[in-house]
Amino acid sequence: MSALPRSYYDRDTLAVARDLLGCTLVHDTPRGRAAGRIVEVEAYHGEEDPACHAAAGRTLRTAPLYGHPGFSYVYLIYGMYHCFNVVTRGEGHPSAVLVRALEPVEGLDLMRERRALRRRGAGPLAERDLANGPGKLCAALGITLEHNRADLIHSPLRVEAGAPPGAVVWTPRVGITVGTDRFWRCFVKDSTHVSRSHLNRVLAEVPRPATV
DNA sequence: GTACAGATAAACT
DNA sequence: GTTTATCTGTACA
Numbered sequence: 439m440s441a442l443p444r445s446y447y448d449r450d451t452l453a454v455a456r457d458l459l460g461c462t463l464v465h466d467t468p469r470g471r472a473a474g475r476i477v478e479v480e481a482y483h484g485e486e487d488p489a490c491h492a493a494a495g496r497t498l499r500t501a502p503l504y505g506h507p508g509f510s511y512v513y514l515i516y517g518m519y520h521c522f523n524v525v526t527r528g529e530g531h532p533s534a535v536l537v538r539a540l541e542p543v544e545g546l547d548l549m550r551e552r553r554a555l556r557r558r559g560a561g562p563l564a565e566r567d568l569a570n571g572p573g574k575l576c577a578a579l580g581i582t583l584e585h586n587r588a589d590l591i592h593s594p595l596r597v598e599a600g601a602p603p604g605a606v607v608w609t610p611r612v613g614i615t616v617g618t619d620r621f622w623r624c625f626v627k628d629s630t631h632v633s634r635s636h637l638n639r640v641l642a643e644v645p646r647p648a649t650v
Numbered sequence: 651g652t653a654c655a656g657a658t659a660a661a662c663t
Numbered sequence: 664g665t666t667t668a669t670c671t672g673t674a675c676a
Contacts (some may be wrong), residue, residue: 480668489668517658519669536668557671572660573669583660613668633669651676663665 439464441596447555450596450649451526451533455481455624458535460603462543465579466594472548472579474540474569475600478625478632482523483533483650489617492532502587503532510595512576512586518556519573522581524590524597533650538612538623540569542578542632549578571633602607604628 442461446594447454456479464473482490491513492503502525511534513522521533542549542565549568556577557563569575576582581595590596605627611620612634625632 482668491668494662497662510657513668514660515667517660517667519658521668523668538668571669611668634667653674653676655671655673657669657671659667661666 439598441591442508442599444508444591447526447590448528449526451481451483451535452454452622452624452649454524454526455479455535455622456606458537458597459606459624459626461600462598463522463537463540463575464544464596464598467580469580470545470548472545472552473543474575474579475543476537476539476597477541477603477629478537478539478623480536480538480624481533481622481650482536482611483622485532487533487617487620489585489611489614489620490532490534494602496532500532503534505529505587508589508590510585510590512581512583515573520576520581520583521572522576522579522585522603523545524623526548536572537575539573539620539625539633540575540578541566541629551579553577566631570631574633585647603612 485492491500509525523536525534527533539638569578603626607627608621609623611623
């Protein structure tokens, strides 16, 4: 299996978000391979999207969003967790897709080890809790700030094609206080590996939004 | 099952 | 000094 080509990411951000569902996020390291099927994503699009980090303009932190498609944008959130994005569209159009949840496929033991490092007491983690959140999947795959601005086409960190999912659902994005009117979160409807499952029932479902 | 407090550091004002 | 695209343990139903 090879990485998705750069042209895949140089498209409408919502289309890329939708199409990434069912693909596999893979990270090869000296400790082994960890991989998971992408089941939940969010689109962040342009300086006019108030929830996009680029809404604050181009800074040291947001520079990757303005760069080439097919590169990563990783940042630290709440001082403890990392969030992994893939940059979409051409240079100068600051937009990206946040990967929010994976269904573990390969390297489950490695994922469990990495995740356990972050927990205090606690028993063994259930398979569904390994990567069902943006911070969790970064921990499980060993993604840190050093993977910011990585070229996902030529890197141990990459996205590979996978079987398209069945029905998908679009809802407002999670964890933000602005831009909640845009239904730019997308997840595999039947997946048991989606984040914040307790919210999913009350959120409205809409057809695929217009392209951006 | 739901609700809440607290952890913790980089970037930005 | 403030903000933050989160997660976890504890408390309670």
